[in-house]
Amino acid sequence: MIRMIAALVGAWLLVLFMGPKVIPFLRKLHFGQTIYDLGPQSHQKKQGTPVMGGLMIVCAVTLLSLLLHPGAYLGKWDMILALLAVSLLSMLVGFADDYIKAVKKRHEGLTPWQKIAGQIVIAVAFSAYCYLHPMVGSKIDIPFFHVQWDLGIFYIPLMSLVVLFMVNSANLQDGLDGLLSTVTSVSMTGWAAMALIMMQAANELHQAEAVTSYASAALFALAVCGAAMGFLRFNRYPAKIFLGDTGSMFIGGAVVGMAMLTRKPLYMLLMNATLVASSLSVIIQRIYFKVTHGKRIFKMSPIHHHFELSGYTETQIVSMYACFTGILTIASVLSTWLN
Amino acid sequence: MIRMIAALVGAWLLVLFMGPKVIPFLRKLHFGQTIYDLGPQSHQKKQGTPVMGGLMIVCAVTLLSLLLHPGAYLGKWDMILALLAVSLLSMLVGFADDYIKAVKKRHEGLTPWQKIAGQIVIAVAFSAYCYLHPMVGSKIDIPFFHVQWDLGIFYIPLMSLVVLFMVNSANLQDGLDGLLSTVTSVSMTGWAAMALIMMQAANELHQAEAVTSYASAALFALAVCGAAMGFLRFNRYPAKIFLGDTGSMFIGGAVVGMAMLTRKPLYMLLMNATLVASSLSVIIQRIYFKVTHGKRIFKMSPIHHHFELSGYTETQIVSMYACFTGILTIASVLSTWLN
Numbered sequence A, B: 001m002i003r004m005i006a007a008l009v010g011a012w013l014l015v016l017f018m019g020p021k022v023i024p025f026l027r028k029l030h031f032g033q034t035i036y037d038l039g040p041q042s043h044q045k046k047q048g049t050p051v052m053g054g055l056m057i058v059c060a061v062t063l064l065s066l067l068l069h070p071g072a073y074l075g076k077w078d079m080i081l082a083l084l085a086v087s088l089l090s091m092l093v094g095f096a097d098d099y100i101k102a103v104k105k106r107h108e109g110l111t112p113w114q115k116i117a118g119q120i121v122i123a124v125a126f127s128a129y130c131y132l133h134p135m136v137g138s139k140i141d142i143p144f145f146h147v148q149w150d151l152g153i154f155y156i157p158l159m160s161l162v163v164l165f166m167v168n169s170a171n172l173q174d175g176l177d178g179l180l181s182t183v184t185s186v187s188m189t190g191w192a193a194m195a196l197i198m199m200q201a202a203n204e205l206h207q208a209e210a211v212t213s214y215a216s217a218a219l220f221a222l223a224v225c226g227a228a229m230g231f232l233r234f235n236r237y238p239a240k241i242f243l244g245d246t247g248s249m250f251i252g253g254a255v256v257g258m259a260m261l262t263r264k265p266l267y268m269l270l271m272n273a274t275l276v277a278s279s280l281s282v283i284i285q286r287i288y289f290k291v292t293h294g295k296r297i298f299k300m301s302p303i304h305h306h307f308e309l310s311g312y313t314e315t316q317i318v319s320m321y322a323c324f325t326g327i328l329t330i331a332s333v334l335s336t337w338l339n
Helices: A002-028 A041-046 A054-067 A079-104 A112-132 A152-173 A179-204 A208-235 A244-261 A265-271 A273-291 A303-309 A314-337 B002-028 B041-046 B054-067 B079-104 B112-132 B152-173 B179-204 B208-235 B244-261 B265-271 B273-291 B303-309 B314-337
Strands: A139-142 A147-150 B139-142 B147-150
Touching: A002 A054, A002 A208, A002 B314, A054 A079, A054 A208, A054 A244, A079 A112, A079 A152, A079 A208, A079 A244, A112 A152, A112 A244, A139 A265, A152 A179, A152 A244, A152 A265, A152 A273, A179 A208, A179 A244, A179 A265, A179 A314, A179 B314, A208 A244, A208 B314, A244 A265, A265 A273, A265 A314, A273 A303, A273 A314, A303 A314, A314 B002, A314 B179, A314 B208, B002 B054, B002 B208, B054 B079, B054 B208, B054 B244, B079 B112, B079 B152, B079 B208, B079 B244, B112 B152, B112 B244, B139 B265, B152 B179, B152 B244, B152 B265, B152 B273, B179 B208, B179 B244, B179 B265, B179 B314, B208 B244, B244 B265, B265 B273, B265 B314, B273 B303, B273 B314, B303 B314
Parallel strands: none
Antiparallel strands: A139 A147, B139 B147
């Protein structure tokens, strides 16, 4: 219990303390955001805000996860190592992208195919890992009905698509000050609760290894949650720093990692519905544009820009997303807890 | 489980639907806020925003608590009736205040002594009720140490002060757009979790009545949480409607009611630390002012106005309070859950 609280509070404080040192440093390195020409006009003033702030979250979470690792070493099935692997590797793709943007001052970063290739490798590897994991396997929980759905060998290709989808969704949602960090603080609390519920169930069945595993997953989720809240100190409107692809892809990896290790990718579609909406709105917009030869269904995609151009302020949209995520997260946790 | 989710989602949707009907109605009745002359200058533009929006929360919570009441009727020890009683009675004092302000256009409302007299009656009655309640009594939990402290007969006077303090704290915190509603959504989630943890403990001991009682308390907390998130739709910056004393005192009563019925008033000082800070800052400011014959320790009290005059925007302060409450709430729930 002390470890859990230490992960949450420690990550929060660590990011709070790092901020005032790291932000001027990144600014000096000219790691400023080159604002995407196609975003809303009002965003042009954000030009020059440092990116890669996500590195603070990455450092805090990695450090605390390893330091506070609960007891027994479980080798290759250790959930905390798996979670760190999938989120750090996703982060590396984003980091490469940010680095190229910042150094070469091109806003495109990596080419889309370079990104996708890297992500496919990570996605397939992590899905195969989960498939083979003795506490995970090919069955996933169906929300609200307390039955499981066995995907068999199709687990690997399907879940690979899910990983790809979620990591890029997190990247797409990261378009308003404080949006992704706020939504992450809310939903990660839910993922920590999910892991703790599975820990308690394992405890009743006296499965000592599963107890340690789920405890370590909860610890990771709490560290991400605390770090995201600390980061909000600097990232809330008006933002002094951005997550960058570095931070958003780390968060995407962390979310999809938690969901898959707790066998709850279908709950993820609920709890992280705003992430799904971010990606889907981009896809729908493109298809509609092609089919209608130039018409748009949203004023701009991802959908948070649509709300922005519809007259909502950035802070209103953040609060709206947070409430929506809160309702869905609490409902999902209740349905798992009180089954 | 379905009842819990229905309380949360139902209250949220009910307030969302009520808003567009109730706000123009209150505006037509000229129930606009007369902005306190002593607040920050920038708040003068809020003149005329309707108050008593809290009535939407009150209606949604009362209706859903009664409709979704889980099963067996427990008579006078029914926690949901006790929670409704303490929060509705506290609300009535606030309502009288709002009504006088709105109709007579005096910003003072009730005289301080009228308010306090009404609140003392409620506070003593509720404390005595808890003292006699077979599932509550005079023992309170000490946070993090899993021991209880028996206050004996001193429970009644001490807890009466706590009720008075918290109801007025909620009223004091309600000074920035969306502040109290946001903090309430976060901390009420924690109180629902506390009640559910006690429900599970009672379930293991096969205490059927306690299970029903705590379930009903959790249901109430979830309804308040959902209603507060729905209210945020209209109350977030720039606010179209205020909670008014009606809403803030209802929330104060709900918080202190949850804390006392789960025997956790000491956890409340943590989870609702921002409420405590709001009151304490006013008290410290007044004492310092008297002792130093006219000096001020904060630029303005309650402390959220101090932050405002220190250069933070309203939305920054709301997000700051929400993160702080989130960290403390998660830590408190973890310490109770994993004891």
